[in-house]
Structure formats: structure tokens, C-alpha cells
Amino acid sequence: MRPLAVAITGRGVVDPASAVVPADDEGFTRGRAAFTTLRVYGGRPFRLREHLRRLQGSAERIGLSAPDAAEVEQLALQAVAAAGVPDCTLRITWTPGPPGGPPMALAVVGEIPAFVEELRERGQRLASLLVPRRSEPWLLEGTKSTSYAVNMAAEAEAKRRGADDAVFVDAEGIVLEGPVTNVWWREGETLLTPSLDLGILAGETRATLAGLAAGLGYRLEEGAYPLARLLAADEAFTSSSIREVVPVVAVDDVELERGRAAAALQRALRELAVPVP
Numbered sequence: 284m285r286p287l288a289v290a291i292t293g294r295g296v297v298d299p300a301s302a303v304v305p306a307d308d309e310g311f312t313r314g315r316a317a318f319t320t321l322r323v324y325g326g327r328p329f330r331l332r333e334h335l336r337r338l339q340g341s342a343e344r345i346g347l348s349a350p351d352a353a354e355v356e357q358l359a360l361q362a363v364a365a366a367g368v369p370d371c372t373l374r375i376t377w378t379p380g381p382p383g384g385p386p387m388a389l390a391v392v393g394e395i396p397a398f399v400e401e402l403r404e405r406g407q408r409l410a411s412l413l414v415p416r417r418s419e420p421w422l423l424e425g426t427k428s429t430s431y432a433v434n435m436a437a438e439a440e441a442k443r444r445g446a447d448d449a450v451f452v453d454a455e456g457i458v459l460e461g462p463v464t465n466v467w468w469r470e471g472e473t474l475l476t477p478s479l480d481l482g483i484l485a486g487e488t489r490a491t492l493a494g495l496a497a498g499l500g501y502r503l504e505e506g507a508y509p510l511a512r513l514l515a516a517d518e519a520f521t522s523s524s525i526r527e528v529v530p531v532v533a534v535d536d537v538e539l540e541r542g543r544a545a546a547a548l549q550r551a552l553r554e555l556a557v558p559v560p
């Protein structure tokens with residue numbers, strides 16, 4: 284799928300088909316760039332400012348200069364306007380450019396992938412995969428960098444095992460997150476999700492759902508939980524900006540029931556995100 288629109292630092296909206304990244308850009312040559320991806324609902328990017336704050340944090344941890352949030356916001360809005368599609372995806376990348384700079388922001392607008400609603404409809408099967416916990420600063424805890432080859436390889440391995448996606452567990456069997464999602468489950472009236480202390484990404488959707496939980500009658504608990512807790516859950520689901528809330532119907536060989544919390548959170552998320560006309 285070609286992007287619907289692209290805007291970049293210093294040039295504004297450009298032809299999506301034209302090359303915009305220098306060949307020696309370090310984001311390209313070393314995967315040393317920060318990015319974030321969000322959804323646009325009715326022409327309005329949801330939680331844009333929060334995503335830009337996270338982008339600044341990711342840039343800082345990678346050792347890049349911080350992007351100017353106001354400038355990047357303007358680029359993002361220009362790209363969304365140029366796309367002319369009310370519901371779409373927005374990916375913002377902050378890359379250092381060639382060694383010595385200058386850095387550059389790219390706002391890329393795309394179509395919402397068709398598989399997302401299909402996956403929500405049928406529920407996803409997850410395969411648990413071992414990864415090291417990001418317990419040291421140089422492992423870039425909580426950082427969304429363009430070095431995503433490992434995440435994509437995990438997704439491919441999960442598919443090879445007959446699942447739709449992966450759920451990462453550390454060497455002690457503690458549940459972390461998915462390659463592009465945060466993981467949740469319900470035990471009675473309590474929603475559980477791995478703690479940010481585990482070095483996982485602070486998902487913006489995770490933050491939104493955490494804010495919605497009490498209003499829907501659920502207690503929220505964050506912590507370090509073994510995989511067995513997820514396998515024994517009353518229901519489970521994942522969260523991310525593009526896929527929103529997607530029910531989990533199996534983890535490895537254990538089947539899980541679809542449940543009311545995922546459905547209620549998905550509804551509440553849409554109510555919050557879709558602008559009232």
C-alpha cells in the first residue's frame with residue numbers, strides 16, 4: 284500500500300512516490316531513529332500530543348536531538364489534510380539524518396489495514412516467545428525506535444507456529460508485551476496488564492484503556508505476572524493505536540473465551556476518539 288500523503292521537515296507536503304530520505308540517513312543505515320504510529324478519527328489524530336511526547340522521550344534515549352513538538356504537529360496535520368481521508372493511520376518518524384545531521388521528521392499517512400477489523404471479528408491466536416527483558420538503558424526500555432526487525436521476526440515466527448501474533452515473555456516466564464501491542468487480561472472484575480517497570484513500551488492505547496477501566500466497573504492492576512496467569516484468564520486482549528482492542532482467543536495451545544471487557548473497552552475507546560459532529 285502506497286502512503287496517502289507525506290510531509291517532511293523543510294519541504295512540507297511532498298509526492299509520496301518521491302525519495303525523501305538521504306542514502307546515508309542513520310535511521311535507514313542503522314535503525315537509529317524514533318517513531319510513533321497513531322490513528323486519525325474523523326480527520327483528528329487521536330492523542331497526537333501524547334504521541335509526540337513519547338517520540339521526544341524515544342529520541343532522547345536513542346541519543347538524538349529532541350524534535351520540536353509544535354513543528355512536527357504542524358507537519359502531521361498538513362499530511363493528514365493532504366490525504367483527505369478522515370480515518371487513516373499516521374506514522375511520524377524522527378530521524379537524525381546523515382552523520383552530523385540535519386535531523387528530519389516525516390509524517391506519513393496511510394490507509395487503515397483491512398486485516399484489523401477481520402482480526403477483531405475472529406479474535407487472534409498468540410504464540411508466546413522468549414525475549415530478553417529490556418533491563419538496562421542500552422537495551423532502550425520503553426523506546427519506539429525503527430530497529431524493529433526483531434519484532435517483525437517474532438511476528439513471522441508466531442505465524443510459522445500457526446498463530447496471528449506473538450506475546451513476549453522474559454527468561455523468567457514473565458509476560459511483557461506483543462511486537463506492536465500491549466497485552467491485557469481479565470480475572471473476574473480486575474483488568475491486569477504488565478507494568479511499565481518491565482521495560483515495555485508505554486502504549487498510548489494502554490494509557491487510554493487504563494483511564495476508561497474504572498468507569499466500566501473494572502479494577503486495574505499492573506505488575507509482573509507469569510504466563511500461567513494469562514493462560515488462566517477469563518478473557519484476554521491486546522491494545523495498540525492502529526488495531527485498538529483485539530480479543531485473544533488462544534495463547535499457544537490454550538483456548539480462551541472472548542469476553543465483555545474487550546468489547547466494552549473497544550466501544551468506549553471509539554466513543555472517546557471519534558469527534559462528535
Ligand SMILES: Cc1ncc(COP(=O)(O)O)c(C=O)c1O
Pocket residue numbers: 320427460461462463464465484485486487488489522523524525
Ligand atoms: C512494542 C510495542 N508495544 C506496545 C505498542 C502499543 O502502543 P500504542 O498503544 O501507543 O500504539 C506498540 C505500538 O506499536 C509497540 O510497538
